[in-house]
Amino acid sequence: MIRKQKIQMSVLGVLVLWLVGCTQGVATRPLPTLIPSNTPLPATDTAQPTIVATFTAVPTVEVEIAATATPFPTITAVPTSTPLPGLHLSGPDDFGTERNPLTGEIVAEPENLLRRPLAIKVSNSPPQYARPQHGLSQADLVFEHVTETDITRFTAIFYSQTPPDIGPVRSARLIDKELPAMYDAALAMSGAHPVVSQRLHGSDIGDRILRSHETGFYRTGDDKPWEHTLHADPAGLWQAIAAHEEDRPPQFTAWMTFATAPLPGGEPAARVTVAYDTYTLVEWVYNAADGRYYRWADGEPTIDANNGQQITAANVILLTAIHEIDRSICLTHSNGVCSDWPIEIQIWGQGEAILLRDGKQYPVTWLRQNRSDLFTFVDANGNPVPLQIGNSWFQVLPHYYVNPVTILPN
Template sequence: MWKKTAIAAIAVLLLTACSSDNETTETNDNTAKNNTEQNDAANGQKEEAEQSSFQYPLTGIDAEKESMQRAVAVVVNNHPKARPQSGLHKADVIHEVLAEGDITRLVAIFQSEEPEKVGPVRSARDYFIQLAQGYDSFFVAHGYSPDAKELLTNGSIDNINGMEYDGSLFKRADFRVAPHNSYISFENIEKGADQVGAEMDTPPASFDFVKSEEVSGEDAASVKVSYFDNPSFSPVYEYDQETGKYSRISDGEPMADYETGDLVQLDNVFIVEAPHRIIDDYGRRIIDLESGGNAYLLQRGKLVKVQWENKDGRIVPAGDAAFAPGKTWINIIPDNPGLDGFVTVQ
């Protein structure tokens, strides 16, 4: 009898031991699984954080990876016969500045996006080159003033010019007449850079961007900039509450891409006073882009009066003011009559 009892007791112990071993194995397996899931989640969060840590330097918009593209500056025609233009909706920064008379031209800086083509391309001025140098840009123009030609010939900036590449890199459109019909594709810009031995894999330094979405200032739903009361060069910036951006109206027409119809939409409109002086009978100018001065900064439907400064060759808000992430348009106007004479807030 005692033998049967002993055998039964041993069997119970063995079953208990096996059950304990199974529970321990299951517990260890579950712990390992939980640890693996936690590690995977942590790694996923880390990867997501690393991905979102990259931003385009001139817009502050998140990028999937570090952007290594060099900035490209293109002088774009703004004459009424050149509108609507091509490619401007993809520019990160656009400078609007007087050439001769009361006609403005545009110096468009591309880095985060590349349109298929840009144009019409127009001739350079020395202060256009100065604006492009602030972004270490590869510079594209078709023609030049005497002072601009000297700068380009002396190698002050990597460039290609339609005076040398008309009909090859630069193409003439048949739906417009010269000098309002010169266009260049981004593919040909890259070919041109290769031909002149220009490196294109060094991105520009980043802007400093505002950290908060809160914007103070007076309401500015519609702002007009009048270059000497010429209606063809008196753009209006209209704020859209839904998009949180400004659209630009040129001579009564929304500024849109010729090919796609996409609107030019802006997160910053920066209107700055700068001393202008006419230097010859052709009406060519010297523009002081160094000294700083009064400015209006439009963001998210608000206008604030600030100062501007030249920081490392760029026209930017001074002091605590900064650009918001997104695309920027910079209007450079003569300081006489300045903001009070050229700008109307509606």
């Protein structure tokens, strides 16, 4: 079956303006002043950097997309490269009992690694109610993805650290049947559409789903719409998981790879903008002083309300995946006719991505061959591509977006 869909933005091969293309016809701005990760946000607005979020209009066109996506060709990862110098982590023996397998970092409290990771849904819309979020600076991994209307939402994976507050917590989507399976995590959410909820609870993660009535959730009492007032104390969520008899160390069937040494090759990538249609403009700016990317959204620094610090990441992954409308689930009826359906983000098999680390960009293929596998990355020859040690932020992008990413070398 073929359907017609309006598309404004396509696969990552045409998505990124590479180094030469980026510098032609693109008006560059001076780099904003970075907020160091250990410095509280200044109290005055005048000290804030100003970035004007702009969008380039793209004509809307009608195209035909097959209802069943064409699978990517299979790549078999056969490592042939010489090991990199410095610290290199690639399997359970390398991580031991004190190193976080999701970040490669030695953790301050190794006993935290004996608990199950939490995948918590965090709101990003509308900005006046959702931002600044609480707790994201202490997440090991964050996935930003579109919902059914191109607004974005986060699934944040918490494992090694225990922030005092996480939120606002919102409802789950179909992608949340996959992410907890990948990281052997429990899912914490405010709820979900009844059919989506049925699919989540009927899957292999069903026994480790936490909803708003569980221990650890609470309402803030803030003067805002009720649906934006749910927060979570993760210590309480881990208690709830224990009550479900589901709290245990994660069991991984694949391992993330990390290396401290700079990777060979790559092109400079000092400033990266990611446009989620016309909803939000995300910007990452590399700071050579600490080797991290700093995040902005719609011209404002992304701040963790728990500590006033700007969100940073050691790795930013621009990951393209097939997004299909699931017409078996109707989210909204209008005059007896369905007008809104959920998006199934197909984060299985393999696809294209760009890894940003150490101020450079590296084209990679992401792999997830089995349901219990987490994301791993290989180059064009099938060699594993390691992440830098530290947290990672995934910008999950629809395959039908056209040029949503701009990468500038300086």
